[in-house]
Amino acid sequence: MIENVRVRFAPSPTGPLHIGGVRTALFNYLFAKKHNGTFILRVEDTDQNRYVEGAEQYIIDALNWCGMPADESPVKPGNYGPYRQSERKAMYKQYADELIASGNAYYAFDTAETLDFHRKDHEAKGKTFIYNWHNRLKLKNSLSLSAEEVKAKLDAGEDYVIRFKSPQDETLHLKDIIRGDIQIDTNVLDDKVLFKSDGMPTYHLANIVDDHLMEISHVIRGEEWLPSLALHYQLYQAFGWEVPEFAHLPLILKPTGKGKLSKRDGDKLGFPVFPLEWKDPKTGDVSRGYKEDGYFPEAMVNFLAFLGWNPGTEQEIFSLDALINAFDLERVNKSGARFDPDKTKWFNHHYMQEQANDELAKKFLPIINEKLNVIQSGSEESQDGISPAGGNDIDVNYVEMVVALVKERATFVSDFWGLSHFFFTAPTSYDEKASKKAFKEGTKDILKEVVSIVNAIDDFTVETLQTNLKGWITSNDIGFGKVMMPLRLALVGALQGPDVFDIMYMIGKAESVARIEKAVAIL
Known part of the structure; x- marks a missing residue:
C-alpha cells in the first residue's frame, strides 16, 4: 500500500459539474480510499469573471449524492486551508518573486498590441509565434532590458506579467502512471505566464503552489492537462520541491466514439451529462441531472468507473466499496472511453432490483397521487372504476406489494405507473x-x-x-x-x-x- 496518499479534485465553479469531472473526482476518491488516504476538494475560483453563483454548492452536493464526500473542503476544513483559491491569493506573489530571484522567471512588459503584431507577422510568413528562447531577447522584458529600465517600469506602475523561463536545448523525461514515460523537447515550449497584471496568479502557478502546500502526493486529472505537464514538472524543479506522481485520465467520448462528450450530445440524444439538475442563475435555463432523471447514485458511480478503467475480469457490477478494493490506476486506459447511454440504463435497471421495495414505494407514491388527481379531476367516465386502493390515502404497504410485482421490468421509478396503473384505477378503454x-x-x-x-x-x-x-x-x-x-x-x-x-x-x-x-x- 502507498503511504501518505493525499489527492485533490480541483474544479472551477463556472457552472454545473460535467460527468467528466465527476469521473475525475471518482478516480481520485477511489485511489485515496484504496490507500487509506485523504480526498480533498479545492475550489479553483481565481477567475472571478467566470465565477457562477451556486456552482460551488452544486459541486459539493453532487459529490455527496454520489457517496464520495471530501475529507477536506471549503465546508470541512482541515489543516491545509483555505480550500478556495481566491482566499489564498495573497500567498502567490511571493512564489512568483522567488522564481524571478532564482532566474527561473522574468518580468514581461509587452502590450497586447505588440504581441498581436508578432502573431500576425509570423502567420503571414507561415510560422507560429511562440514567446520563448527563440525571440524573448527581442521583446520587452527583464531579460532584454537593463536592471535600471526594469526598476523604472515597475516604479512607474507599468503593466507586466511574470513568465516562466523555459530552458533551451534540453529534453525533459516525465513519467505518467497511465501513459508511461514521456519525453519533451524544451525548445517547443513557450514561456507561460505565471502571474497576471491584475495581481492574480494563473492556473499554472496557483495549482503547483497549492498542491505543494497541501502535500498532494498524486495528481489525478483529465487528459486535457497533459500539455501542461512539462511546465508543472519544471515548476516543481525550479522551486526545489518534490514532484508528485501524475496520472492523466482518458477523455470521455461521444456515443459515436468521435470527439469529447458535451452537453449538446446529451440534449440531442436525450440523456443528461450532469449529476444533478442545474438552473442557470442568469438565463434560468434548466439542464437535466441524473438524479432527477431517476438514476440511482450507485448506478452512476458504477457506470462512470468503467469509463476508462476495467478490473481485468468479466465482473461489471461493483458497489463503491468493491470499486475501492478493485481500483488500480495501472488499469486505467490511455485511449478515450466511449459513453454508452444504453449501458447507463442497464446499470440502473440492475440497481433498481437491489433497492428495498419500501423505499421505492415511497418514491412512487407521489407519482400515483399526481396521476390519480389528474384522472379524478377529468371526466366522469375517467372517475368510474377507480380502484378502492386509489385516492390520496393510498396505503404505502399496498404500493410496496405493487412495486414488488413490477420492478423487474422497470429501469426508473417513473416506469412504475405505466407498468402498474391498473392496480390503482380501472381501465376506461381497451387496446x-x-x-x-x-x-x-x-x-x-x-x-x-x-x-x-x-x-x-x-x-x-x-x-x-x-x-x-x-x-x-x-x-x-x-x-x-x-x-x-x-x-x-x-x-x-x-x-x-x-x-x-x-x-x-x-x-x-x-x-x-x-x-x-x-x-x-x-x-
Missing part, C-alpha cells in the same frame, strides 16, 4: 388490437362463468384463485388462452402486466368482478 385477439364468439359466456366462480370464493387468495379457475378450465377442456387473455384484457385494458391472479388478489374480489362485468358489457 383495440388485443380486443380483437382476445374476444371471440363465446368469450362473453366464459367471462360470465369466471365471475360466478370468483364470487363463490370465500377465501380470496392467489392460491384459491389459481386452484378454482385453473381447475374449472382443465375440467371443461377449455384452452387457457381463451380464458386468460380476455380476463387480462378486462382487468388491465391491454395484454400486459404481472400474473393475472396476482392482479385479481391485489385489487380485490369486488373490483375484479366489476372490471370483468364492465368489459363484457362494452366488448
Whole structure:
C-alpha cells in the first residue's frame, strides 16, 4: 500500500459539474480510499469573471449524492486551508518573486498590441509565434532590458506579467502512471505566464503552489492537462520541491466514439451529462441531472468507473466499496472511453432490483397521487372504476406489494405507473388490437362463468384463485388462452402486466368482478 496518499479534485465553479469531472473526482476518491488516504476538494475560483453563483454548492452536493464526500473542503476544513483559491491569493506573489530571484522567471512588459503584431507577422510568413528562447531577447522584458529600465517600469506602475523561463536545448523525461514515460523537447515550449497584471496568479502557478502546500502526493486529472505537464514538472524543479506522481485520465467520448462528450450530445440524444439538475442563475435555463432523471447514485458511480478503467475480469457490477478494493490506476486506459447511454440504463435497471421495495414505494407514491388527481379531476367516465386502493390515502404497504410485482421490468421509478396503473384505477378503454385477439364468439359466456366462480370464493387468495379457475378450465377442456387473455384484457385494458391472479388478489374480489362485468358489457 502507498503511504501518505493525499489527492485533490480541483474544479472551477463556472457552472454545473460535467460527468467528466465527476469521473475525475471518482478516480481520485477511489485511489485515496484504496490507500487509506485523504480526498480533498479545492475550489479553483481565481477567475472571478467566470465565477457562477451556486456552482460551488452544486459541486459539493453532487459529490455527496454520489457517496464520495471530501475529507477536506471549503465546508470541512482541515489543516491545509483555505480550500478556495481566491482566499489564498495573497500567498502567490511571493512564489512568483522567488522564481524571478532564482532566474527561473522574468518580468514581461509587452502590450497586447505588440504581441498581436508578432502573431500576425509570423502567420503571414507561415510560422507560429511562440514567446520563448527563440525571440524573448527581442521583446520587452527583464531579460532584454537593463536592471535600471526594469526598476523604472515597475516604479512607474507599468503593466507586466511574470513568465516562466523555459530552458533551451534540453529534453525533459516525465513519467505518467497511465501513459508511461514521456519525453519533451524544451525548445517547443513557450514561456507561460505565471502571474497576471491584475495581481492574480494563473492556473499554472496557483495549482503547483497549492498542491505543494497541501502535500498532494498524486495528481489525478483529465487528459486535457497533459500539455501542461512539462511546465508543472519544471515548476516543481525550479522551486526545489518534490514532484508528485501524475496520472492523466482518458477523455470521455461521444456515443459515436468521435470527439469529447458535451452537453449538446446529451440534449440531442436525450440523456443528461450532469449529476444533478442545474438552473442557470442568469438565463434560468434548466439542464437535466441524473438524479432527477431517476438514476440511482450507485448506478452512476458504477457506470462512470468503467469509463476508462476495467478490473481485468468479466465482473461489471461493483458497489463503491468493491470499486475501492478493485481500483488500480495501472488499469486505467490511455485511449478515450466511449459513453454508452444504453449501458447507463442497464446499470440502473440492475440497481433498481437491489433497492428495498419500501423505499421505492415511497418514491412512487407521489407519482400515483399526481396521476390519480389528474384522472379524478377529468371526466366522469375517467372517475368510474377507480380502484378502492386509489385516492390520496393510498396505503404505502399496498404500493410496496405493487412495486414488488413490477420492478423487474422497470429501469426508473417513473416506469412504475405505466407498468402498474391498473392496480390503482380501472381501465376506461381497451387496446383495440388485443380486443380483437382476445374476444371471440363465446368469450362473453366464459367471462360470465369466471365471475360466478370468483364470487363463490370465500377465501380470496392467489392460491384459491389459481386452484378454482385453473381447475374449472382443465375440467371443461377449455384452452387457457381463451380464458386468460380476455380476463387480462378486462382487468388491465391491454395484454400486459404481472400474473393475472396476482392482479385479481391485489385489487380485490369486488373490483375484479366489476372490471370483468364492465368489459363484457362494452366488448
